[in-house]
Amino acid sequence: MVNGPTTPIPVKASPSSADPIVPAVPIGPPPAGFRDILLREGPEGFARAVRNHQGLLLMDTTFRDAHQSLLATRVRTHDLKKISPYVAHNFNKLFSIENWGGATFDVAMRFLYECPWRRLQELRELIPNIPFQMLLRGANAVGYTNYPDNVVFKFCEVAKENGMDVFRVFDSLNYLPNLLLGMEAVGSAGGVVEAAISYTGDVADPSRTKYSLQYYMDLAEELVRAGTHILCIKDMAGLLKPAACTMLVSSLRDRFPDLPLHIHTHDTSGAGVAAMLACAQAGADVVDVASDSMSGMTSQPSMGALVACTRGTPLDTGVPLERVFDYSEYWEGARGLYAAFDCTATMKSGNSDVYENEIPGGQYTNLHFQAHSMGLGSKFKEVKKAYVEANQMLGDLIKVTPSSKIVGDLAQFMVQNGLSRADAEAQAEELSFPRSVVEFLQGYIGIPYGGFPEPLRSKVLKDLPRVEGRPGASLPPLDLQALEKELIERHGEEVTPEDVLSAAMYPDVFTQYKDFTATFGPVDSLNTRLFLQGPKIAEEFEVELERGKTLHIKALAMSDLNWAGQRQVFFELNGQLRSILVKDTQAMKEMHFHPKALKDVKGQIGAPMPGKVIDIKVAAGDKVAKGQPLCVLSAMKMETVVTSPMEGTVRKVHVTTDMTLEGDDLILEIE
Numbered sequence: 001m002v003n004g005p006t007t008p009i010p011v012k013a014s015p016s017s018a019d020p021i022v023p024a025v026p027i028g029p030p031p032a033g034f035r036d037i038l039l040r041e042g043p044e045g046f047a048r049a050v051r052n053h054q055g056l057l058l059m060d061t062t063f064r065d066a067h068q069s070l071l072a073t074r075v076r077t078h079d080l081k082k083i084s085p086y087v088a089h090n091f092n093k094l095f096s097i098e099n100w101g102g103a104t105f106d107v108a109m110r111f112l113y114e115c116p117w118r119r120l121q122e123l124r125e126l127i128p129n130i131p132f133q134m135l136l137r138g139a140n141a142v143g144y145t146n147y148p149d150n151v152v153f154k155f156c157e158v159a160k161e162n163g164m165d166v167f168r169v170f171d172s173l174n175y176l177p178n179l180l181l182g183m184e185a186v187g188s189a190g191g192v193v194e195a196a197i198s199y200t201g202d203v204a205d206p207s208r209t210k211y212s213l214q215y216y217m218d219l220a221e222e223l224v225r226a227g228t229h230i231l232c233i234k235d236m237a238g239l240l241k242p243a244a245c246t247m248l249v250s251s252l253r254d255r256f257p258d259l260p261l262h263i264h265t266h267d268t269s270g271a272g273v274a275a276m277l278a279c280a281q282a283g284a285d286v287v288d289v290a291s292d293s294m295s296g297m298t299s300q301p302s303m304g305a306l307v308a309c310t311r312g313t314p315l316d317t318g319v320p321l322e323r324v325f326d327y328s329e330y331w332e333g334a335r336g337l338y339a340a341f342d343c344t345a346t347m348k349s350g351n352s353d354v355y356e357n358e359i360p361g362g363q364y365t366n367l368h369f370q371a372h373s374m375g376l377g378s379k380f381k382e383v384k385k386a387y388v389e390a391n392q393m394l395g396d397l398i399k400v401t402p403s404s405k406i407v408g409d410l411a412q413f414m415v416q417n418g419l420s421r422a423d424a425e426a427q428a429e430e431l432s433f434p435r436s437v438v439e440f441l442q443g444y445i446g447i448p449y450g451g452f453p454e455p456l457r458s459k460v461l462k463d464l465p466r467v468e469g470r471p472g473a474s475l476p477p478l479d480l481q482a483l484e485k486e487l488i489e490r491h492g493e494e495v496t497p498e499d500v501l502s503a504a505m506y507p508d509v510f511t512q513y514k515d516f517t518a519t520f521g522p523v524d525s526l527n528t529r530l531f532l533q534g535p536k537i538a539e540e541f542e543v544e545l546e547r548g549k550t551l552h553i554k555a556l557a558m559s560d561l562n563w564a565g566q567r568q569v570f571f572e573l574n575g576q577l578r579s580i581l582v583k584d585t586q587a588m589k590e591m592h593f594h595p596k597a598l599k600d601v602k603g604q605i606g607a608p609m610p611g612k613v614i615d616i617k618v619a620a621g622d623k624v625a626k627g628q629p630l631c632v633l634s635a636m637k638m639e640t641v642v643t644s645p646m647e648g649t650v651r652k653v654h655v656t657t658d659m660t661l662e663g664d665d666l667i668l669e670i671e
Helices: 034-052 065-070 077-090 104-110 116-126 149-161 176-189 213-225 242-255 272-281 303-310 321-337 361-373 377-393 403-416 421-426 435-442 456-461 480-491 497-505 507-520 528-533
Strands: 057-060 096-101 132-136 166-169 192-198 230-234 261-264 286-289 540-546 549-558 566-573 576-583 604-606 611-616 629-635 638-643 648-653 666-670
Touching: 034 192, 057 303, 065 361, 077 116, 077 321, 077 528, 096 104, 096 116, 096 166, 104 116, 104 497, 104 507, 116 132, 116 497, 149 176, 149 480, 149 497, 166 176, 166 230, 176 192, 176 213, 192 213, 213 230, 213 242, 230 242, 242 261, 242 272, 261 272, 272 286, 272 303, 286 303, 303 321, 321 528, 361 377, 361 403, 377 403, 377 421, 403 421, 403 435, 435 456, 435 638, 480 497, 480 507, 497 507, 629 666
Parallel strands: 057 096, 057 286, 096 132, 132 166, 166 192, 192 230, 230 261, 261 286
Antiparallel strands: 540 549, 549 566, 566 576, 604 666, 611 629, 629 638, 648 666
């Protein structure tokens, strides 16, 4: 109430005032589903049942990829739990529900202040009959970098224990050693291995030779030889056109008659339903869809459309269409609560230009938001054009997290500094490229198909170290027991094995999450409107901490600012009058005018973009060489290293760590 939302809000829009309508659910246990087969017959028997199933099977992405693509991954466990019993009772014919992994893992802690493992445990209790599916970034697990192998293995083991069933394993460069490591980790945990080939280019276009049909067939051979239970084509940008679907899927079907095929796409161009129907007709067993009100644009194709189009045909999904309508109505209401994160604030439709720029669905909306936040909103068309150039500069990559982020960071860097591809390549030795680009060229995420781009790589890296082979292979194992001990010392006794893995993947994010919940308690039990907005004066609300333990709270009044910069907030708690002093952080920000770097004064170094200072590498009096890193800025997950344009001595540093800067704010002076 005093300081506004604690989670960053990209768009000034309030949550809708109406609560989503939860449809009625019958009493008693839900009907049997595919998970019963998996528990009874194991991963191999499950894969056989999927392959022998008559009709098309669906995976519902509403619980993960749909909101990751449309609502910046912000949907809270609170709203997922409400609809879960309905899903269990009405959609037992689904192949799976994708509800975990990808960006949901860190966003849960970073922005929603809830535990991603608790989400998995609570949903599993409510949906015992439908397999759960997650997205695993190969050797990157659910992070953006490589982790020691033992962390990836332990992660899969604990995820399986907590109720995960099907693991879709991909690598952002289709780099085989990283894929095989992820597959091995899932296999040894006893999960269903769904190895995914990330799709780019166009196999039906003879002029696109780098990623040809033969390229995909050869990669599929390797994954089948390595023992995948199911093969997935992950079309993360929605580039599969019906003709390419027919070619690719029928070739795979002919080559591997007994292997279940699962196809994933995004509907950015608007052709998603047509593409998925073409895949089904060519022999795919499973396709990905999302609830109607959470489908389309950069999300998946509509569930209702596929159910209706296949009804009464040999591909009939067996999913009741009327139930799909009620499900969609719930999500329409729930989506209104997340208006501040909805991509439709800045994007009004899908766009077929994705066939040219190949931006993945989950990144398209993010880039759009980022462009607006960095003051490049009007230049989004330029950002998309620069994305194509950046991709070509890096050698035409497979683009999906984290490789897509590298291309996106480079594109925004080029637009911001007014660089064409030719400029960037010519000045490669002097420019301070985003950190992600430099680390990619060092080999930190693996080796791209066709090798690294030269001479760009040599120019950018100069004498920086390079990683040869699989990045994780050279990392020593992480001592998880020592980490657990450290966490218990810091956060007290109630550290779980799950917490240890959260901390291993995201040490800083986990610490902030634990500190936040230690201060504010279980905010995940608040409804979404209260979580994002706080209560209005005189509003009464209930908070259920656990079954049978409910607080009745009524907000009464808020005082003026006192001399210490605090406000007193009065409220009723279970009928008792209470008050609490809250520091008003907005009022406390005394007017601080930051000097700007003057373009014509040599040695004044300004911020290349708005962002937060996360690291300062030099101090006053230090000698610096040309190209030496001075400080690191971060904006919307993108980190930029600011390097020295000249050699000299640092005269004065004008920033401190955690300071928020605007573009061109003075960072330091060199003479």
